[in-house]
Amino acid sequence: MATFLFQGFNPIIPLFIWVLILLVCFGVSWWSYSYLESVKPVKKWSLIALRGTVFAILAMILLNPFFIDRTVDRSSPLINIYLDNSQSLTVERGEYAGEESYEQIREEIFNQLDDSFDYNLYLFDRTVYEGSEVTADGAVTNLQSVVDHKLENQQSAVASLLFSDGIYTQDRNPIFSAQNLSSPIFTIPVGDTTEVQDVLIADIEYNSVSYTQTEQQFRVQVQQEGFEGESVTVQFLKDGNLIDSEEVAFPESVSSHTVRFSDRHEEEGFFDYEINIPGLEGEFTLQNNRERFTVEVIDEKTKIVSLSFEIHPDVGSFRRLIATDSQNELISATRLGGGNLTGQDPADLDSDPDLIILHGLPEPGDPLLEWVESMDNVPVIYFLLPASQQRHVRLDERNFLTFSYENARQALLDIHLMQELEPYSHPLLEFSAQDYRRFPTLKTHRSDLSTSPLSETLFTGEFQREATGIPVIVTEAAGSRRLAGVHAFGWHRFETTANETVSAFYTQFFTDLFSWTATSPDHRNLNIEPVKPSFTETEDVEIRATLVNERQDPETDATIEIQITSAQDDETRNFIMRHTGGGNYRVNAGTLPEGVYQINGEAVKGDRNMGEDQARFDVSRSMVEFVNTQRDDQLLQQLAVRSGGEFLQDLSLEPLYNYLRENELDQAVETTREETRYLSNHPFWFILAILLLAVEWILRRTISLP
Known part of the structure; x- marks a missing residue:
């Protein structure tokens, strides 16, 4: 039900001026017809009234009267x-x-x-x-x-x-x-809520990427309830073929067991694995007895040459980290005083390495320096050590260095890391923001450095909560190889700390740094890849891409459209990637059902095709809904x-x-809506004024007035 309540006036002009206008209007109306002596008084005063009424309506609109339109709705x-x-x-x-x-x-x-x-x-x-x-x-x-x-x-x-x-x-x-x-x-x-008998696969630990000529380990956690004294067979399948199995006995009514399998990779490619537990009699569901996943096998190990020119704890820390990764083949050599060399001379290698790591720098004229310079297509990572700066100044123009000294100072600073790029904006920064002030300090020189225009500074140093602007970790992916420079030392404290967050960061970041640098840069204009090769049904699938133009400059104004196609049913989903800055693009494809998926992407700017690329990922079934069903x-x-x-x-x-x-909440609910309405906004009054003027004109015609 709607009601109109008069609220007042909101005059456009002062009131005393409005009164004068009203008097003038009525005076004009009377004066307009006062000379008609021969016309009947009724017609004469009707003409005056009609014109006066029109003037009154227009004058009233100048007062801008307004009303409240109140509507009351009743609902259950x-x-x-x-x-x-x-x-x-x-x-x-x-x-x-x-x-x-x-x-x-x-x-x-x-x-x-x-x-x-x-x-x-x-x-x-x-x-x-x-x-x-x-x-x-x-x-x-x-x-x-x-x-x-x-x-x-x-x-x-x-x-x-x-x-x-x-x-x-x-x-x-x-x-x-x-x-x-x-x-x-x-x-x-x-x-x-009934207690039931059940066996389930609680978790599988494995690396989604492995390497040929290596043996990969798989760790399966099996849980059971209600099968005391019985046993099951845990089956390990590859591409649908049973390759191993293990019997697990259940000594108690509730227990958890770890089963380990291994598989040696001889060929590269994608391989589908499955853990399956045949159901026992009385088991309430078999939905949590099987889990599938995919492993990508890459050809060959990564051959890494680690050359040290100083004795420092950082050297041992990094060499231990490299050796723990089964994909790596580590060749170590250390230059001692007097020119002696311990370890294997890299000049005697049968083939070029995939990565060279320099702990410190050699003296000019050192044969190892000549060997490093001859490896002009091999990626290099250079780690600063206490005596490196002076040698660096003498070797400043070498092509394997990512930064140079403009003003070298011997003074050392105790710094904390300061991340320069946003999380997930670089392949080496695929982690959430960290509180680096809680990390151990590093040492670096209070020097002025310059970096290559083609390089990216991932971290700088922070001294006493003030930014120093000193590059600490610099990467470069131009030309035929990748380079990295680390302008700080003291990283061994990250390895030995009791803070698990710090040690996990150290392990993950430098493992990724070694792997990323050892990989040849791909100079295709468009590069598309999932943020990881395998997802579960409960995870959002994130796809990232980088795009450069023909000059290899980041392209920021293109449209990248991708198609995600399921290998099972050929269903295709289309997405437009969002530019996040610096030629980087990203899209969240949401959650996808279990299966293997192909990504096909195309970058377009105007009418020009700037590049195409493909990638692949898999989605495994999430068992989280079947782990606990009570x-x-x-x-x-x-x-x-x-x-x-x-x-x-x-x-x-x-x-x-x-x-x-x-609580008297069962009564019909009345909802009141109020809306302010101004008379000047309603066309009725203008229509009325026109009608009155029309009547006045007709009446004038009856007495022969124009």
Whole structure:
């Protein structure tokens, strides 16, 4: 129902001027017809009144009167219903018969719904979305998303119903934020709490990239419940063929076991592996007894020559790190005083290495310097050591150095790392932001350095919380090889620290640095690759690309379109990549179902094709929804109580409607909408003025006036 309430005037001109205008208008109206002595008084005064009324309407509009248009809508109270759409609800457990039981529970509840209320239905797994058709195919369960959805829309619903087994596999525990809700959640249990017998694959540890002529290890964690005294066979398959198996005995009713397999790679390529556990009699589900994954095998090991020209703990730390990676073949040599050389002379190698690492620098005239310079197509990493600076100044123009000294000083600074580029903006920075001030300090010279225009500075130094601008880690990918320079020493403290975050950073970053530098730069205009070769169904697939023009300058104004095609069903998904700066592009393809996928990309600028590229990745099935399938009644109870609702274990909605009646929330909801309307915005008054003028003209014609 709508009503109009007069509120007042908002005059365009001062009131006393408006009064003068009104008097003038009426005076003009009277004067216009006062000379008509022979016309009947009725017609004469009618003409005066008509013109005066038109003037009055126009004068009134100058006062700008306004009204409130008030509309009151009545609607039934709203209840939101959230339906769990995750895979765990398909598992048959105890008296719970999977999807059939879930449908029966929904039907029993829906038959009790009171028609005096309105209902909105939502599905949830990873997020909340509108819908009522349960497919139970969600790869994760995010109960926190339900609470977040209610917080965003809590003014619209008087209460909510939540169908769930209380098991969340993504985000945080929802009970902590449930107490912030202004309307209650009434939880409806789905699933079964019965203790059942089950064997499952809890985790598989493996490297997604391996190398030919190496033996790769696979670590499988198997968990079981309820099979004391029995045993299973854990099968290890490659490309569908059984290559190994191991018997695992279960001495207790609940236990966890680690099984190790290995496979030697003779050929390069992609290989599909599978861990399978044949089901035991009485096992409640076989969905968590199998897991598939893919390993990419790259040809040959990486031959790394490590040359040291000083004795320093950093040398041993880096050599140990290189030796622990099975892909690497380490050749070490150290130049001692008097020109003596320990280790293998790199000049005696049968073939060129894949990477040269210089710990310090040789003296001019050293045969090792000549050998390094002769390897002009081999990537080089140079690590600063305490005595390196003076030698560096004498060797400043050598082609394997990524920085040079403009003003060399001997003074040392204790610095912390300061990251110059954004996380994930460079292949060596594929990690979240770190608090480097909690890391051990490094030592570097207080010198002025210059870097090549083709290089990128990943890290600089920070001294006493002030940026120094001194490059610490510099990379270069121009020409036929990659180069890197590390202008600091003291890295051995990163290896030996008790801080696991620091040691993990040290291991990951320098492992990636060695691998990245040893790889030849690809000078195709367009390079597309997934951020990692393998994902699970619960992970977002991230694709990145770099694009340069014909001059090898970063191209920032192109369109890169990619197609992701499934090898199983040829289904294709199209995406446009987003430019993130410096010729780097990125796209989030969201979650994808299990399978192997091909990426085909094309870069276009205007009508010009700037390049094409392909890549591949695989998505493995996520077992997270099948690791724990026992209904968590305690969480459902706490979620209901903390929000002000109840746990409806007997599947009766009576507590819900009693709560609504007691709190007078079962009454129709009146929603009032008010809108300010100005008379000058309505065409009615202008139409009325025209009609009055038309009547005046007709009346004038009856007395022969023009």
